[in-house]
Amino acid sequence: MTAARLDTLTSWHADWKGLRVAVLGLSVTGFSVADTLAELGADVLVVTETADEEYARLLPVIGARLWTGPLDAVPDELSDFAPEVVIASPGFAPRHPLIVWAQDSDAALWGDIELAWRVRDKVLRADGMPADWILITGTNGKTTTTRLAATMLVSGGLRAAPVGNIGTPVLDAVRDPSGFDALVVELSSHQLWYLGLQQGPEPVSPHAAVCLNLADDHLEWHGSFEEYRAAKAHVYDLTRVACVYNKSDAATLAMVEDADVVEGARAIGFDLGVPGPSDLGVVDGILVDRAFLDDRRTSALELTTVAELAELGLAAPHMAANILAAAALARSLEVPVAAIREALRGFRLDPHRIEVVARHAGITWVDDSKATNPHAAASSLQAYPGAVWIVGGLLKGVDISDLVSSRGASAKAAIVIGADREAVVVAFARHAPGVPVFEVHAVETEEVMAQVVELAVGIARDGDVVLLAPAAASFDQFASYADRGRRFAAAVMERIGTGAGHQHDDVPPAGTPDSAS
Incomplete structure (x- = not known):
């Protein structure tokens, strides 16, 4: 019954x-x-x-x-x-x-997503249909890509909103009396695990979906990497138009290949290389679309250039990849390329995402506190090679050794914070023994960043970058990653003097993606 x-x-x-x-x-x-x-x-x-x-x-x-x-x-x-x-x-x-x-x-x-899908017809569009859903997940970049995609849709004349794990519940948007043409839904692996349980007669069937990347995270919640991957893969279930995947991450392609999608749904790839005829990518420093045009076998549409992104502070390699993913989602809803370019001109990153907080005495201080796992921190270290790296916190059951070996070995020094310091110090001893390592033993929240900055001032020299990219959660010593970032910025300004603060204009951009040849 x-x-x-x-x-x-x-x-x-x-x-x-x-x-x-x-x-x-x-x-x-x-x-x-x-x-x-x-x-x-x-x-x-x-x-x-x-x-x-x-x-x-x-x-x-x-x-x-x-x-x-x-x-x-x-x-x-x-x-x-x-x-x-x-x-x-x-x-x-x-x-x-x-x-x-x-x-x-x-x-x-x-989960809340299934309930929202069931009642999504409370407010209908002018054509009598509920809002289209675009689903976004990935180990890193979800929130930025969700904001980018929603901004592009709005720039293209659609009523759209970023919702879900980004902070605004989907149900609040579904019940908004003004209604929407499209909802851009950020989904965590937790929400996707519940979505995988659905057995109703009308399961969630998005217009388009993307898994940006996949790396170890939340293993303590899922129990294993295999379960984490299986949850992420549900983002593609019953996609109707575009399954967007990362060509540089084989796991995301495998998810698309294994997905049960609606007949006619296309696989759309993105990365920083030369795009194929159903992809978005980079050619000679130009971000292009070769997926959503009639003559895609011989032509491409220019979205923006690496130089333009550099002027906007958006040219770090992982940011360029996020932009391509968001553009693919927006193009699947026929947003013109001119609207995408216009959206990028007005886009700004959220705080604590590769945010330059100050430049003083030739030293650049960068807050990427949102890098709460090794995959995210790897992107930061790629953007700022040779940085004085502030790392540590709660590792959430994830082994940091690969990150230390692949990216940490090029750091000028490591300043280690947090409850799981020992694992980080051991990883450096084994995999990057030539990197000087400094531990912050303070446990009181008010003292941690003051000690971090004091150590960094003694290490960094003219031309160096001091990078907060912890590769770990913040809840051992801080209220949130945002609290961690704010306290870092405050400690920097306290140490160098507020008169030197927030000099963004003269800070060189993070590393830009290589132009494809």
């Missing part, structure tokens, strides 16, 4: 009244789920360890109930509620007791 009813719940206008739904977690995503379901008339129980005071106050106002307490076992209140659907916030790992219980029960287990 429950499965049959759930199969009818594929529209905002279906009969959701009285459906018993347990919502696990009360972050911004969890609240958006509870708020949506309450508006639909479902019977909602929110279960969470702790609750933000404002959310806890609002839940009874919208008609939902709240239970808080330890979640190392299934609470009686949850089992007695006997939910027909359990919708989990992305933080709940597959082996969490509540997730195991939900999968063993008669309840359906969803």
Whole structure:
């Protein structure tokens, strides 16, 4: 009976009244789920360890109930509620007791993305259709590419918004009364794991999708690299028009080759080399599209140039790759190349992403605190070879040895911070013994970056770059990667004096991609 009813719940206008739904977690995503379901008339129980005071106050106002307490076992209140659907916030790992219980029960287990897809028809476009979805994932570059793609779509005259893991829940956009032509949805591997469970009659079927790259990350959540890869691969499931993949990352091509897509969907490659007739790439310093034009076997469309990107501070190799990926997604919705060029002229990176915070006495200080895993840090080190590298934090079960061997060996010095310092120091001793290594033993948040900067000042010389690219999560010593970056910038300015601050204009751009020959 429950499965049959759930199969009818594929529209905002279906009969959701009285459906018993347990919502696990009360972050911004969890609240958006509870708020949506309450508006639909479902019977909602929110279960969470702790609750933000404002959310806890609002839940009874919208008609939902709240239970808080330890979640190392299934609470009686949850089992007695006997939910027909359990919708989990992305933080709940597959082996969490509540997730195991939900999968063993008669309840359906969803993530917020499946719910959003089911009710996406609340506000329709002028043609009577729901907004198209573009899905973006990858170990690194997701947020930047999501913002780029949304900016390009808007520049092309579409009503579009970046949503999902980027910060705005998809459900908030679905319920926006102004409506959208397209939603650019950033998806974490956690959200994609839940998406892989969907069994409804109308599963998520995006217009276009991309996995930007794949490297070790979140292994403690998924349990293994194989499970992490399998989750990421769900981004391509039932793609209708364009499966965009990274030609420099064989794993992403394999995902596309293995994906169950809608007949007629095209594989579109991107990288910094010469593009084939269904690719985007770089020719003689020009970023070009050879995928979305009629005469793609003999012609290409110019998107922008490496020189133009350098003037905008967007020419680091991984940034150029992100731009090509975003352009492929936008072109799949027929955004003109002129609109893409215009979007790039006004685009600015978010803070803490290869952000130059100061230049003083010939030393450039760069904040890439968003580099929270080795793959991201490798891109930073490629952009700034020979830097004084600030590295360390919580490694999340990832081995940093390959990064130290491949990129760290060319660093001028390493300043090691964080709870997992020993693993980093050992990696340097084994794989880059010629690089001087300095440990920051401070554990108090207020002291860490002051010591980092003091050490860096003693190491760096005229022409050097001091690069914060930790290759690790921040939660051992900081509230977030943004907090880590802000404290780094503040310590730099405190040490060199605010009068020297934020001199962006005279800072040379990060390394640019090689022109294809």
